[in-house]
Amino acid sequence: MKNVLGYQGEKVVITGAASGMGAAAAKLLTELGAEVYALDIAQVSVPVAKAIKVDMKDPASIDAALPELPDEIYALFNCAGVPSPPFSPLDTVYINFCGLRYLTELLIPRIKNGGSIASIASTAGMAWRPKLTQVNEFLALDSSFDAATKWMAENPEHCAEGYGFSKQCIIIYTMSMAKELAQKGIRINCISPSPTASGFMDKLKGEGQMPDDAIDLFLPSNGRYATRSEMGDPLVLLNSKLSSFVSGQNLPVDYGYCAEVFMGQRDDLLGIAK
Numbered sequence: 001m002k003n004v005l006g007y008q009g010e011k012v013v014i015t016g017a018a019s020g021m022g023a024a025a026a027k028l029l030t031e032l033g034a035e036v037y038a039l040d041i042a043q044v045s046v047p048v049a050k051a052i053k054v055d056m057k058d059p060a061s062i063d064a065a066l067p068e069l070p071d072e073i074y075a076l077f078n079c080a081g082v083p084s085p086p087f088s089p090l091d092t093v094y095i096n097f098c099g100l101r102y103l104t105e106l107l108i109p110r111i112k113n114g115g116s117i118a119s120i121a122s123t124a125g126m127a128w129r130p131k132l133t134q135v136n137e138f139l140a141l142d143s144s145f146d147a148a149t150k151w152m153a154e155n156p157e158h159c160a161e162g163y164g165f166s167k168q169c170i171i172i173y174t175m176s177m178a179k180e181l182a183q184k185g186i187r188i189n190c191i192s193p194s195p196t197a198s199g200f201m202d203k204l205k206g207e208g209q210m211p212d213d214a215i216d217l218f219l220p221s222n223g224r225y226a227t228r229s230e231m232g233d234p235l236v237l238l239n240s241k242l243s244s245f246v247s248g249q250n251l252p253v254d255y256g257y258c259a260e261v262f263m264g265q266r267d268d269l270l271g272i273a274k
């Protein structure tokens with residue numbers, strides 16, 4: 001049963017490892033014996049093999065990190081993300097999705113057969129079905145940030161709030177890439193967390209942007225926020241060899257919040273059951 005998760009001695013790349021869910025996942029990965037390469041705009045305190053300053057909204061910054069990353073990678077964890085507000089819709093989509101896709105596509109050729117990718121979406125992206133046509137149109141653009149900027153300016157009705165759209169993009173991108181990646185022996189999945197105590201939540205609540213009682217509407221029936229490890233752990237599980245036949249999935253990690261909505265047991269405030 002030693003090395004049951006398969007990370008011992010493996011090289012993994014993780015964004016957003018300076019705090020929150022990414023820091024929790026990075027810490028667990030180091031404890032499991034992985035060689036961890038962390039990309040973040042902020043200082044990383046987990047004792048990783050290498051921490052590299054990267055701004056996920058800047059493709060040149062991502063490009064500059066590439067020579068510092070290993071030629072062969074077992075797993076990629078896409079954890080970096082911000083809320084809007086306080087971030088602008090454009091910056092939010094850049095950081096949460098455009099940067100994520102840009103990095104992922106640069107690293108796919110380095111991910112080995114049997115490797116995998118796991119990203120963090122959100123409950124806020126769960127209403128992806130009614131937006132499938134528009135998001136697919138956005139995903140069909142070339143992956144340049146300029147193309148994204150132009151599309152967002154021309155289609156504000158679909159992306160003006162920024163955050164939900166960025167997370168719908170992650171969910172649909174994850175499902176869309178599963179076929180191509182399966183042919184390379186690579187898996188791809190994402191999780192959709194319910195409200196979690198983290199720096200993200202502090203930013204979302206900061207300066208009264210979103211009051212506690214508005215966020216409480218999205219808490220599961222256990223009545224509490226998740227901890228950052230309660231999101232980091234399932235991410236590590238999804239990218240581990242215990243999940244070796246799991247791909248193309250968006251896993252709600254929400255103590256049953258979405259299940260309650262789908263079963264009509266609570267109001268569908270986000271339209272996720274449509």
Ligand SMILES: NC(=O)c1ccc[n+]([C@@H]2O[C@H](COP(=O)([O-])OP(=O)(O)OC[C@H]3O[C@@H](n4cnc5c(N)ncnc54)[C@H](O)[C@@H]3O)[C@@H](O)[C@H]2O)c1
Nearest residue numbers: 016018019020021041055056080081122195196198199200
């Ligand atoms: N906290 C929640 O309630 C919640 C719920 C659903 C989804 N999420 C998602 O979870 C992910 C992790 O967030 P968290 O809750 O752990 O918050 P967090 O703020 O603690 O962590 C986010 C990390 O992303 C990094 N980051 C932010 N902007 C960056 C940039 N431009 N370039 C590089 N790194 C950058 C931050 O420095 C930080 O380390 C995010 O994608 C967020 O959208 C959070």
